[in-house]
Amino acid sequence: MTISHAPEATPSPSRPDELLLSVQDLQVEFSTSAGVVRALDGVSFDVRAGQTVAILGESGSGKSVTAQAIMALLPKPAGSIVGGRILYGGVDLAAEPVGRVRELCATEIAMIFQDPLSSLNPVYRVGWQIAELFRRRRGTPKQEAWAKSLALLKRVGIPDAETRIRDYPHQFSGGQRQRIMIAMAIALEPKLLIGDEPTTALDVTVQKQVMDLLADLQAETGMGMVLISHDLGVVAEVADRAAIMYAGRIVEFGGIREVYDHPAHPYTQGLLNSIPSNTARGERLTPIAGSPPNLLALPTGCSFHPRCPFATDLCRNQVPALRAPEGWALEHLAACHRSEEVLAHD
Secondary structure: OOOOOOOOOOOOOOOOOOEEEEEEEEEEEEEEOOEEEEEEEEEEEEEEOOOEEEEEOOOOOOHHHHHHHHOOOOOOOOEEEEEEEEEEOOEEHHHOOHHHHHHHHHHOEEEEOOOHHHHOOOOOOHHHHHHHHHHHHHOOOHHHHHHHHHHHHHHOOOOOHHHHOOOOHHHOOHHHHHHHHHHHHHOOOOOEEEEEOOOOOOOHHHHHHHHHHHHHHHHHHOOEEEEEEOOHHHHOOOOOEEEEEEOOEEEEEEEHHHHHHOOOOHHHHHHHHOOOOHHHOOOOOOOOOOOOOOOOOOOOOOOOHHHOOOOOHHHHHOOOOOEOOOOOOOOOEEOOOOHHHHHHOO
């Protein structure tokens, strides 16, 4: 795609609680030599301005594919959206040409990728890479773009930024490279930021620093965020809502505290029981039995039933709808036939 050098208008700021993104019944398939894989099967969620939605689950559950679909980054020709809508500002991104979506994503939707070292160009100084965003997208003069680049490096906490701005990516630590990626992501003041495992391979202390930085930036700008992670502990303090994914579907959705404190799906309960706790020192963790299913040969009924201690014949034969458990808040949804019993055993 050819990038335009013409100045672009600065995106207008989001209104508080404005609906930014609405993913509706999203379905994605991949064509492989072994057959067609349904990677996403009816994924739906909304993101509002100032809100953080965490998408959580084991590797292979469909988290990153969701982000790739939103950003028009599905690998071609294998991957394709075969159903559903991705509404942003009233525009269905799923129906737009890839070039148009990527142009929009360049200014209003930004993404932080898992591996900052592979996302940064190794042959250019980090200051140049950030400044180039302003020059190409906003037509900013070179000197002013460099000043904005320096301000961003300071904003994300790069020490001695005046000197480090001339360094190359390999000269930074993993945590610092992630901060540089965040600086690039927020450079054009996006309305929506997607973080795909933004703290992968970082130690616990740096993980917290990165998540605190994202929370502070969100408080300053009012942007909406989608945080993708397999680690429920990483997003616990910054997310407002949680979507738990399994085998390409959202199996539980609700407020972060409601989902964490009262899991209504056995899979969510299993994930939480696998996390070390300060209040249960010395106790053995309870792992989820078995392995995630092969997407080419999903089990009948509920995909989780081969690993589920609550499974019955109904679970083995009928796919459960995403619903509010009886007697619980309508905003707390679980795709489980026995969610009431799961809550009772919490």
